[in-house]
Each structure stands twice: as structure tokens, then as C-alpha cells.
Amino acid sequence: MKTKAAVVYETGKPIEIEELELDGPKDGEVLIRYTHAGLCHSDVHIAHGDLEARLPMVLGHEGAGVIEEVGPGVTRVKPGDHVVCSFIPNCGVCRWCATGQQAICDMGATILEGYLPGERFPFTGPKGNYGAMCMLGTFSQYSTIHQNSVVKVDDDLPLDKAVLVGCGVPTGWGSAVNAADVKPGETVIVSGVGGIGINAVQGARYAGAKNLIAVDPLQNKREKAMELGATHAVGTIEEAADLARQMTNGNGADKAVVTAGIVTEEIVTGAFDAIGKAGTVVLTGLNKLSAQNVNLPGSIFTLFKKTVKGSLFGDCNPTTDIPKILGLYQSGDLKLDELITKTYTLEQVNEGYDDLLNGKNVRGVLVHEH
Ligand SMILES: NC(=O)c1ccc[n+]([C@@H]2O[C@H](COP(=O)([O-])OP(=O)(O)OC[C@H]3O[C@@H](n4cnc5c(N)ncnc54)[C@H](O)[C@@H]3O)[C@@H](O)[C@H]2O)c1
Ligand SMILES: [Zn+2]
Ligand SMILES: [Zn+2]
Incomplete structure (x- = not known):
């Protein structure tokens, strides 16, 4: 299927909006429709070349959305589920996950390469294979991601706020x-x-x-x-x-x-x-x-x-800490609404990052249109 996404082709250049072809979900993977994406500084590090990533890359690693389709063997979520993404996947069984250190799961080793297990790239376009930042690429309307990168959340949680719990909130x-x-x-x-x-x-x-x-x-x-x-x-x-x-x-x-x-x-x-x-x-x-x-x-x-x-990732275990932190939001012990300075469309992604670099935003959020 086709999806519109924000891509870094070359460091030091503006982020480009490109229509890409998205491969569907294979074993253990899901198709997600992103509703919202947070503008974290780490994506600018990629665009500026501070964090050396494989390019081209679809940016965005703070995200929330709805599961549209699941591949074979998916047990963590089903179509229609609302999810917050975890910017480091957690396999549950590696040495780190098994000892309560999901933030350093071995599956996270390729977050700057941006491919799915088996070195499969989710996106293709005019410049060949495109990776996804943190294996997510939340600055795309849709993406194919691993089930280990999502955490199901309550349907009544506002995703426009919960999105921040994909990176910024648990990390801080x-x-x-x-x-x-x-x-x-x-x-x-x-x-x-x-x-x-x-x-x-x-x-x-x-x-x-x-x-x-x-x-x-x-x-x-x-x-x-x-x-x-x-x-x-x-x-x-x-x-x-x-x-x-x-x-x-x-x-x-x-x-x-x-x-x-x-x-x-x-x-x-x-x-x-x-x-x-x-x-x-x-x-x-x-x-x-x-x-x-x-x-x-x-x-x-x-x-x-x-x-x-x-x-x-604040030494968090996303499978338990994302729901815990959202629970603190629901009880009023943690603020999310007050963290969002401004929202942007996907096309305004460069403007959003200019605002971040100029110190205007506590957090900017991209609102996807479909
Ligand atoms: N370790 C992790 O898991 C993890 C996860 C996400 C982001 N990060 C990193 O955390 C950093 C912060 O990300 P962000 O999205 O909050 O960025 P941001 O740009 O929104 O915030 C950075 C803040 O630092 C302030 N600042 C600049 N110079 C300073 C100084 N000398 N002393 C004190 N403050 C100063 C800026 O005014 C700004 O308010 C980035 O480097 C990002 O890549 C790390
Ligand atoms: Zn981040
Ligand atoms: Zn693991």
C-alpha cells in the first residue's frame, strides 16, 4: 500500500515528504495506522547526523495509533486495538528482557538501521529501501512494525496525549x-x-x-x-x-x-x-x-x-511501565496535556523541528491525516 512519510535522505538537509510503498505484515508483524507522533529531539539528531543512521530513513519514534492488520503468529494485539509504540522493542526472552531490563533488549540493536527482523525494510521508494527510525517510522501515515514494539492501551485513552508515553514521558x-x-x-x-x-x-x-x-x-x-x-x-x-x-x-x-x-x-x-x-x-x-x-x-x-x-528509555520496561505511566495520567498524578505546546501536520514537520530547535516547544505533536 501507499503511505506518505517524512524522510531523511541526507544529513543537514530539510526532511522531505515522500510517498512510499509499504510492505504488509509478515510473521510477528502488524500494520499500524499512526494517529499521532511526537517530535522528539532524537529524530533531529538523525537529520543533523549526530546519530549516524542508515539513510534514507523514515523518521519518528514516538507514536500512537490503531492496529489495522496482523501478520501470522501475532498474539500481543488484534485489529482495532489502540496502541502506544515503544521506541525499543522488547522480545521478552533475551538476557535483558528476562532480567527486567527491556530498555536494552537485544532486538533494539538495529533501531538506527531501521529494518525489521530478517533485514527486511518496511518501505520502498525512489531511492530503494527505506528504514524506519527505531523500527517504527511514526512520521508515516502507516507502517509495518513488529508486535514487540507495541503496547495495547485502553480504548478510552486519548491517543493525542498518550503518544508522549512512547518516548519522552517514560524516558524522563x-x-x-x-x-x-x-x-x-x-x-x-x-x-x-x-x-x-x-x-x-x-x-x-x-x-x-x-x-x-x-x-x-x-x-x-x-x-x-x-x-x-x-x-x-x-x-x-x-x-x-x-x-x-x-x-x-x-x-x-x-x-x-x-x-x-x-x-x-x-x-x-x-x-x-x-x-x-x-x-x-x-x-x-x-x-x-x-x-x-x-x-x-x-x-x-x-x-x-x-x-x-x-x-x-529511563530504564523502563515498556510492557509494564507504559500502562503504569498512563495510569498515573488517568489518576491525575502525571500531566500530559500540559506538555503539548503545538500540533503540526506531517507536511509541517520541518516547522515543528525549527520550533523545537528555537526552544519554543516543550513537545510538538504531529497529527496524521488519512
Ligand atoms: N536516553 C534516551 O533514552 C533518550 C530518549 C529520548 C531522547 N533522548 C535525548 O534526550 C535529549 C533531550 O531530548 P528532548 O526531546 O527533550 O530535547 P529538547 O530539545 O526538547 O529539550 C532540550 C532542552 O535542553 C535545553 N538546554 C540547552 N542547552 C542547555 C544547557 N547548557 N543546560 C541546560 N539545558 C540546556 C534546551 O533549552 C531545551 O529546553 C536529546 O539529546 C535526545 O536525543 C534520549
Ligand atoms: Zn525520543
Ligand atoms: Zn529482549
């Missing part, structure tokens, strides 16, 4: 709750308040942070952080570090979650300096895969018993 929320393991009474810094960081703010607040300091150079982001649970919001990590020390008898923050759009050495060093004894820095934001952005004094690690760790 889990970076604070799971990876940083924020405990009641702690002092926590969140560095970078975009679609990911705002949810680290929400997660840290829910986990009981006493002092929750959001850092962002932009005033609109600081205001949003204060609206959704931060106790303080400042423009630089140095100001955050000073505040944290004032609040902790000079020790510093217990946790710092780094969710800036491009994580530089300066940002990492600032977070490391802001945490105190036994403190933890969680690195969630990205940079070029080759960027040597961690350059820290080992003796300070030792003498202050500090930890610096990375986190993918």
Missing part, C-alpha cells in the same frame, strides 16, 4: 525514578527542560524530591518546570549547584539528571560538580556517538563516592 520520568532512584527528601537537579526533562521533573517530584531544581537557559522552559513540580528554576548549572549546596549544608545535590538537547562536556562537568557525596549523575541526553563529552577527575569519584551512569 524513568531517568529520575528508575535510573537516578530519587528518594523522598532528596535534592535533585534536572538539566534541560524539553520533552524529556519536563518528565524527569514530574518523576522526581512524584518520587518525593524535597528540593527540585530545574536548569534551562530559556525562561519559558523554566516556567513550565515550576508549573509541573520544580521548586526552583535557574538558567545555569552553576546557579543550580550553588542553590543545592545552600540547601544541603554544603554537600550538593543527591541526583542530577542530564536531559539537555546536546550534552556537552561542560554540561556533564557542571552536573558532576553539582552533586555531593554519594551523588549520582544520570546521562539521558545525547550528542554525537563519537563525542568524548565525559572528562572527569577519577579521584573525586573515589573520594566523594560519586556515580555517573547512562540511561536508555
Whole structure:
């Protein structure tokens, strides 16, 4: 079948809208009609060449929609089901899935190649085979994806909001709750308040942070952080570090979650300096895969018993954490509606990313037309 999709052909060039041919679902796969897709910074990393992906690639890895058709052997969903996509698939049986670490499932190894199991590309077009970002390609009206990439959700959940639980919400929320393991009474810094960081703010607040300091150079982001649970919001990590020390008898923050759009050495060093004894820095934001952005004094690690760790998908297990987080939305313990700054059509995808790069959006959302 035909589908309209947003494609990266060449890094550094605008994203192009192309009509592509979509292959139908084979073993274990489903045909999905995407209703909504979130504009996460990671897709811009592909378009800019920060994250080196196989091109051409249909972008989009935050998505929600309706299952239209299922291939042989599909047991997780049926036609008509509403689903939120998981930007890392989970097979359920690899070493990582079997030990409660679905975010690093072995099936996720090819998310930047964009093909389905068996090196089968979902899309074909004028330039041959097209991959799908994170094996999803949510910036397409339709896609063929693996059943391990979807989580069924309640029919009455609004997909235009639930879409954010495909990446931004669990990644941010889990970076604070799971990876940083924020405990009641702690002092926590969140560095970078975009679609990911705002949810680290929400997660840290829910986990009981006493002092929750959001850092962002932009005033609109600081205001949003204060609206959704931060106790303080400042423009630089140095100001955050000073505040944290004032609040902790000079020790510093217990946790710092780094969710800036491009994580530089300066940002990492600032977070490391802001945490105190036994403190933890969680690195969630990205940079070029080759960027040597961690350059820290080992003796300070030792003498202050500090930890610096990375986190993918907020260390979440999508099959259980996506429904859990949506449950928190339903009970009013987590905000989704307030995270969406603006909606766009598929054709407006470049405008949406200009708005993200210009700091206008907490999260932009593409609304698909069929
Ligand atoms: N680890 C994961 O699983 C995972 C998942 C999704 C996205 N990401 C990455 O997380 C990062 C954030 O994504 P996003 O969609 O929220 O991006 P975004 O562009 O919406 O937000 C980034 C924010 O960082 C702020 N910022 C810029 N410089 C800063 C600085 N020096 N200090 C503090 N804040 C600063 C910007 O003003 C902006 O508000 C990206 O690198 C993205 O690729 C990681
Ligand atoms: Zn993302
Ligand atoms: Zn697995």
C-alpha cells in the first residue's frame, strides 16, 4: 500500500515528504495506522547526523495509533486495538528482557538501521529501501512494525496525549525514578527542560524530591518546570549547584539528571560538580556517538563516592511501565496535556523541528491525516 512519510535522505538537509510503498505484515508483524507522533529531539539528531543512521530513513519514534492488520503468529494485539509504540522493542526472552531490563533488549540493536527482523525494510521508494527510525517510522501515515514494539492501551485513552508515553514521558520520568532512584527528601537537579526533562521533573517530584531544581537557559522552559513540580528554576548549572549546596549544608545535590538537547562536556562537568557525596549523575541526553563529552577527575569519584551512569528509555520496561505511566495520567498524578505546546501536520514537520530547535516547544505533536 501507499503511505506518505517524512524522510531523511541526507544529513543537514530539510526532511522531505515522500510517498512510499509499504510492505504488509509478515510473521510477528502488524500494520499500524499512526494517529499521532511526537517530535522528539532524537529524530533531529538523525537529520543533523549526530546519530549516524542508515539513510534514507523514515523518521519518528514516538507514536500512537490503531492496529489495522496482523501478520501470522501475532498474539500481543488484534485489529482495532489502540496502541502506544515503544521506541525499543522488547522480545521478552533475551538476557535483558528476562532480567527486567527491556530498555536494552537485544532486538533494539538495529533501531538506527531501521529494518525489521530478517533485514527486511518496511518501505520502498525512489531511492530503494527505506528504514524506519527505531523500527517504527511514526512520521508515516502507516507502517509495518513488529508486535514487540507495541503496547495495547485502553480504548478510552486519548491517543493525542498518550503518544508522549512512547518516548519522552517514560524516558524522563524513568531517568529520575528508575535510573537516578530519587528518594523522598532528596535534592535533585534536572538539566534541560524539553520533552524529556519536563518528565524527569514530574518523576522526581512524584518520587518525593524535597528540593527540585530545574536548569534551562530559556525562561519559558523554566516556567513550565515550576508549573509541573520544580521548586526552583535557574538558567545555569552553576546557579543550580550553588542553590543545592545552600540547601544541603554544603554537600550538593543527591541526583542530577542530564536531559539537555546536546550534552556537552561542560554540561556533564557542571552536573558532576553539582552533586555531593554519594551523588549520582544520570546521562539521558545525547550528542554525537563519537563525542568524548565525559572528562572527569577519577579521584573525586573515589573520594566523594560519586556515580555517573547512562540511561536508555529511563530504564523502563515498556510492557509494564507504559500502562503504569498512563495510569498515573488517568489518576491525575502525571500531566500530559500540559506538555503539548503545538500540533503540526506531517507536511509541517520541518516547522515543528525549527520550533523545537528555537526552544519554543516543550513537545510538538504531529497529527496524521488519512
Ligand atoms: N536516553 C534516551 O533514552 C533518550 C530518549 C529520548 C531522547 N533522548 C535525548 O534526550 C535529549 C533531550 O531530548 P528532548 O526531546 O527533550 O530535547 P529538547 O530539545 O526538547 O529539550 C532540550 C532542552 O535542553 C535545553 N538546554 C540547552 N542547552 C542547555 C544547557 N547548557 N543546560 C541546560 N539545558 C540546556 C534546551 O533549552 C531545551 O529546553 C536529546 O539529546 C535526545 O536525543 C534520549
Ligand atoms: Zn525520543
Ligand atoms: Zn529482549
